[in-house]
Amino acid sequence: MRIERIDCQLLKIPLSRPRASLNEAAAGRLNQISVLLVQLDVDAGLRGLGFAYALQSSGRALHAVAVDDISPLLQGEDARDHERLGAKVYWSLQTVGRRGLVQQAYSAFDVALWDLKAKAANMPLYKLLGGARESTPVYGSDSAWLWMSTDQIIEASQPYFDQGMMGIKVKVGADPEADADRLTTLREAFGDNAWLAVDANERYDYATALAMGRFFQEEIGAAWFEEPISCEDVEGHARLASKLDLPIAAGEMLFGRDEFAAYLDRGALDVVQPDVTRLGGVTGWLKTAALAEQRHRPLSPHLLPEIGVHLACGLPLVASVEYMPWLYPLFTAPPQVQSGRLMPPSGPGLGLTVDPDAAAKYRVAEK
Ligand SMILES: [Mg+2]
Numbered sequence: 341m342r343i344e345r346i347d348c349q350l351l352k353i354p355l356s357r358p359r360a361s362l363n364e365a366a367a368g369r370l371n372q373i374s375v376l377l378v379q380l381d382v383d384a385g386l387r388g389l390g391f392a393y394a395l396q397s398s399g400r401a402l403h404a405v406a407v408d409d410i411s412p413l414l415q416g417e418d419a420r421d422h423e424r425l426g427a428k429v430y431w432s433l434q435t436v437g438r439r440g441l442v443q444q445a446y447s448a449f450d451v452a453l454w455d456l457k458a459k460a461a462n463m464p465l466y467k468l469l470g471g472a473r474e475s476t477p478v479y480g481s482d483s484a485w486l487w488m489s490t491d492q493i494i495e496a497s498q499p500y501f502d503q504g505m506m507g508i509k510v511k512v513g514a515d516p517e518a519d520a521d522r523l524t525t526l527r528e529a530f531g532d533n534a535w536l537a538v539d540a541n542e543r544y545d546y547a548t549a550l551a552m553g554r555f556f557q558e559e560i561g562a563a564w565f566e567e568p569i570s571c572e573d574v575e576g577h578a579r580l581a582s583k584l585d586l587p588i589a590a591g592e593m594l595f596g597r598d599e600f601a602a603y604l605d606r607g608a609l610d611v612v613q614p615d616v617t618r619l620g621g622v623t624g625w626l627k628t629a630a631l632a633e634q635r636h637r638p639l640s641p642h643l644l645p646e647i648g649v650h651l652a653c654g655l656p657l658v659a660s661v662e663y664m665p666w667l668y669p670l671f672t673a674p675p676q677v678q679s680g681r682l683m684p685p686s687g688p689g690l691g692l693t694v695d696p697d698a699a700a701k702y703r704v705a706e707k
Contacts, residue, residue: 341419341460345381346411348448350374350403351702356665357496361487373666374399375702376406377694378448382419386459389692390452391667392444392617393643399704405445409433414449420460422453422623430620439595443620450621451647455689464691466684469626469654475681476652477506478645478661479535484510490525497530504680506660507535507563513543516552523560532561537589539566546576550583557586564589564611577608587611592642594618600628604635611659615642616651625651633657646692649675649684670698 352372360369373393380388394402413429426446433442458465466472480500484493497508510526512519519538526536538556540549549568556562564587569576571593581588587610594600595618603609612632616625625641629651632639638659641648645661646668652658661682668674672693675682685691 341386341456342383343380343414343417343419344383346415347379347381348403348406348411349377349379349699350399350704350706351377351670351699352399352704353666353669353702355482356668357482357485358487359482359485364487370396374402374704375667375670376402376445376448377670377699378406378452379694380414380419380449380452380456382456384460386456388419388452388454388456388459389690389694390448390450390455390621391644392448392451393667394444401441402445403704405433405437405441406448409436409442410446410449419453419456422450422457425453426450426620426623443595443624444617447617447619447621447624450623451616451690454622455692457689459689462688464684464686465622465650465689466653469650470656471654472656472658473653475678475683476649476661477659478649478663478677478680478682479506479537480508481662481664482666483508484526486511486514490522490529493522493526494529500663501530501534503677505663505677506680507537509537509539509566509662511541512538512552513540516544516548519552520555520559523556523562527560535563536560537563537566539589540568542567542570542593544568546573546579549576549580553580553584553586557584562586566590566611566613567592574602574606574608577603578606581608581610589613589640591615592618597624597628597631600631604631604637609637612637612639613642614639616644616647622647622651626655629655629657645682646671646674646690649682650690652682653684670694670702 358371376392378390458468483496566589589611591613614628640660648661672695
């Protein structure tokens with residue numbers, strides 16, 4: 341399976357629902373996602389599809405690393421050798437990026453290698469990964485941004501509850517008092533049994549996180565408390581986890597297994613949320629999942645339900661998928677919710693086909 345042709349495109353896709361208020365947008369918070377789309381054509385006549393993303397950036401650096409630095413290393417290589425190719429890229433580009441952009445850009449290639457592997461085996465990726473289940477629990481994640489009123493959140497979230505999805509995740513972290521009021525209103529609106537998680541995106545300090553954690557635990561019955569404080573503060577997460585019964589969820593900002601190990605060794609994480617594109621792709625994600633499995637901690641992949649559905653259906657300890665359909669406009673048939681659960685596409689590999697019209701529409705012209 342020799343890689344004969346590599347195509348890297350940079351796309352900008354407007355978010356399914358703005359995450360920034362008008363004021364935040366005016367101050368520079370972007371309501372679009374930059375996507376690095378990588379397609380690998382191999383001599384067996386197959387095409388591997390992979391992608392990575394950048395928020396709050398032009399994405400040009402990601403694309404440049406992919407085109408200038410990674411593609412020449414993979415051209416002509418055997419697409420089956422994901423371990424060797426990952427090591428080749430790591431050692432070749434170590435001086436400019438053990439972490440960060442290089443790993444993010446390479447993740448798109450690694451995802452494409454796994455897409456190819458499953459296509460060559462003529463099976464969906466989740467079957468290749470282990471076939472733990474045929475569908476996965478999924479929660480809505482794009483219906484409760486900070487700028488939204490409770491009425492807007494209820495209106496946007498109700499379809500997710502109506503479909504029978506697990507529930508929704510609500511953004512908090514700007515103003516503790518407003519957060520408490522909002523969660524109280526939402527709990528009343530959706531009822532005692534509704535699954536509600538909260539996500540502070542690292543915005544609280546430790547003392548506020550502890551107080552709010554107790555409130556979310558006792559008054560709201562939140563399902564988990566995500567990124568309560570800075571991702572740099574492993575010790576703070578460990579202290580919160582020891583003082584709260586509420587599960588602490590985090591991991592989307594962590595690069596590499598050693599960062600996860602630091603958290604897991606301290607008992608600082610209850611729900612492990614690795615992002616495929618910060619770990620060097622599916623290969624790094626699976627190794628991180630093995631760490632979590634050793635500690636009997638459930639996983640929930642960050643974003644990208646198109647890949648997450650395969651991880652969750654492939655591996656038994658992946659307990660849920662985050663429904664954030666930001667890349668859905670790019671594909672002709674992205675994974676759909678049926679009877680409240682996310683279904684992996686039935687085709688081989690990721691089961692995704694890029695819609696050529698959408699790719700053309702969102703493509704960023706090269707300078
Ligand atoms: Mg989050």
